Amino acid sequence: MSTAEAMAGVPELGKLITRRERIRLPIWCYALLASVVGTAYSFRQLYPTPESRARFAATVGRDPALAVLYGKPFDLTTLGGLTAWRMGVFGSLLLAVMSIVTVVRHTRAEEEAGRFELVGAGAVGRRAPLIAVLRIVLGTQLALGVLIGALLTALGMGASGAFLFGLSLAACGWFFAGVTAITVQLTDFGRSAGGLAFTVLGAAYLLRAFGAGSGANGPTWLSWLSPIGWTEQAQAFAGDRWWVPLLDVLGTALLVAGAFRLARSRDLGGGIFPARPGPARGAASLxxxxxxxxxxxxxxxxxxxxxxxxxxxxxxxxxxxxxxxxxxxxxxxxxxxxxxxxxxxxxxxxxxxxxxxxxxxxxxxxxxxxxxxxxxxxxxxxxxxxxxxxxxxxxxxxxxxxxxxxxxxxxxxxxxxxxxxxxxxxxxxxxxxxxxxxxxxxxxxxxxxxxxxxxxxxxxxxxxxxxxxxxxxxxxxxxxxxxxxxxxxxxxxxxxxxxxxxxxxxxxxxxxxxxxxxxxxxxxxxxxxxxxxxxxx
Incomplete structure (x- = not known):
């Protein structure tokens, strides 16, 4: 199949997805923006002086349970560092859930309901639904990351750290869009695809949590096995490691490429691992x-x-x-x-x-x-x-x-x-x-x-x-x-x-x-x- 054939119908499907998500996507965006900006503003009101932030940092740094819940604190003496610590894990989880729900809704769920079979009877490429939804999800999250950077900069935080933080959140969302692109190829049902993707998200959170809460002598390297941990390790406002989000970008590219390869190996409406037929007669308990x-x-x-x-x-x-x-x-x-x-x-x-x-x-x-x-x-x-x-x-x-x-x-x-x-x-x-x-x-x-x-x-x-x-x-x-x-x-x-x-x-x-x-x-x-x-x- 040529590239032109695979891309056929992508613009039209993109318009359809945008129309169907005209309420959901703005809610997702508002939830993240309100949370990040509201947290930054509240920290500015609660801890306005370097002394108050230093006392707060001294307490937080001693408690591994807080590191498990919110993330490893790298620099809590600045408002930007406080915001990145408090919202890094939450923002990553929110965008990951947004990616999983949206990709499943417009790929596997459409096949399961039989609607893509009707759409695909026209001039629409086999890969068009996945390409269209990924364009919208990745583009929306990139715009969100840039907007978060601009808003935090407007609140007086360093531009480098602000944009790195926003783009790190977006990159984590990208990675889980790639994960979901894989899971929708593996199963026959949208719930199963979403369940697999959420299982990967849960494992990523636990790896990050164990790494962040293990202390200096523990297995802190576990955080590097998690895309949520990569958001922390970017160290926005505390070193600004711009190369870390590239791990998400590389992982997303590999996952999406793998998803397209898997899509060629399965039948329309089916998964790589089809559901097994049940017994001819149900048990008495059913x-x-x-x-x-x-x-x-x-x-x-x-x-x-x-x-x-x-x-x-x-x-x-x-x-x-x-x-x-x-x-x-x-x-x-x-x-x-x-x-x-x-x-x-x-x-x-x-x-x-x-x-x-x-x-x-x-x-x-x-x-x-x-x-x-x-x-x-x-x-x-x-x-x-x-x-x-x-x-x-x-x-x-x-x-x-x-x-x-x-x-x-x-x-x-x-x-x-x-x-x-x-x-x-x-x-x-x-x-x-x-x-x-x-x-x-x-x-x-x-x-x-x-x-x-x-x-x-x-x-x-x-x-x-x-x-x-x-x-x-x-x-x-x-x-x-x-x-x-x-x-x-x-x-x-x-x-x-x-x-x-x-x-x-x-x-x-x-x-x-x-x-x-x-x-x-x-x-x-x-x-x-x-x-x-x-x-x-």
Missing amino acids: RSAGALGRRLHRGNLIGWGIGLLVFSAVLGAIADSIAELVGTSQQANEIIQRMGGQGGIVDAYLASCMNILGLVVAFYAIQSTVRLRTEETGGRVEPLLATGTGRLRWAAGHLVFPIAGSGLLLALGGLAAGLAHGGRSGALGRQLGELVLAGLIQLPAIWVLVGLTVAVYGFLPRATAAAGWSFVGLCILLQELGPLLRLSHWITDVSPFATVPRAPGVAIPAEPVLVMAAVGAVLTVLGLIGLRRRDIG
Whole structure:
């Protein structure tokens, strides 16, 4: 196949992808820009003098748990160095997730749904979808990197470090776009391709975490095995190693070249490793709608559980260091107190962590809820409903996971944080109970979001995914930016997480918890009523 044939249709597909991503891509871009610029601005307000930054750096540099969570600190005496330390890992993860989701959506998911077979019947090259989506993803992230550099420079930070930091983030996103270009060639299904790519992302994060937290005498070289670690090792504002992002660029080029070679070796709609056919007859344990739901959701639940155990353990391990950190800035102390309650600063920090845990689990809950719509549009519901299975039984088999599975994840997160914090503080029994309870009281807020999503699914099914993710995104923006921007409580209280009691450290009133649980139940019932009355598909 000639280059012209392979590129046929790329401009047209690029326009189509741009139109389909006209809402998602701006949200991704805004989330990263707001986080980076907001963090830089808040550090300038919290630690305005070299002395305050030096005291902060002396505390952070002694705590390996903070290095595991945020990254290895190279120079925290400058505002640029603080921003790069705080946002390097988070920004890399955000762009990596953006790459994975977008590439899967416009390649493997299109083949799985059968739409590319129709598009490919025209004058469209076999490689055109992958080329088109990579052009958009890589171009958007490059523009983001340049814009981050310009904004940080405008805030008074060194231009060299600012642009290196922005481009290092973009380069990490490029690498995972290349990883996803490989995974979509290997499997038959979009979920499998995304799962493989997220597994690589998780491994990269763990390698970076072990390398950053191992200390001077440990295996710090592990960070060099991770593209997320390369963002750290670029040392923006602390040496400016411009050659390090070239590792991402080289890796991306090799991965994309490998993806095109693999694409020539597989059939349209199939993967290099096709799914194996199942047995002719299902086991007795699979002969119900609930059993089907368990089979479809169990892998996702296990993956989230493992990730949250590690994440929560790190958050709990650094709790004892928080009092020292905020002691260098009264303003930081006041902000964390406002976000976490009226108790001691460690309890306030832990309450804030449990609130963050709730927001993270909300992603799982919405993902599991949206699976209802995915099954419907994939044509897998109608054959099931043609049997004796009713709509409500089928929906209940899926909804048990966002409703009860979320509670299990919250309990696991509280347990991991309690073990880590209790083991270091010497109060293991008390911390375990308090933090498991603090995690579980986030559950009614998640039920409200699930109920809203189910209600949309019941009456406006085409808007299910957009509405569900918009609800979570709004909650995160209000949670993260509300305290920094001093927004009125009339605005921040729109989020159900704003009314969750800030445990541990305070008494837990039953009224707001019960009210939110009731609201979530009513919304879910309304959505199921809508599902019964509308047409499937």
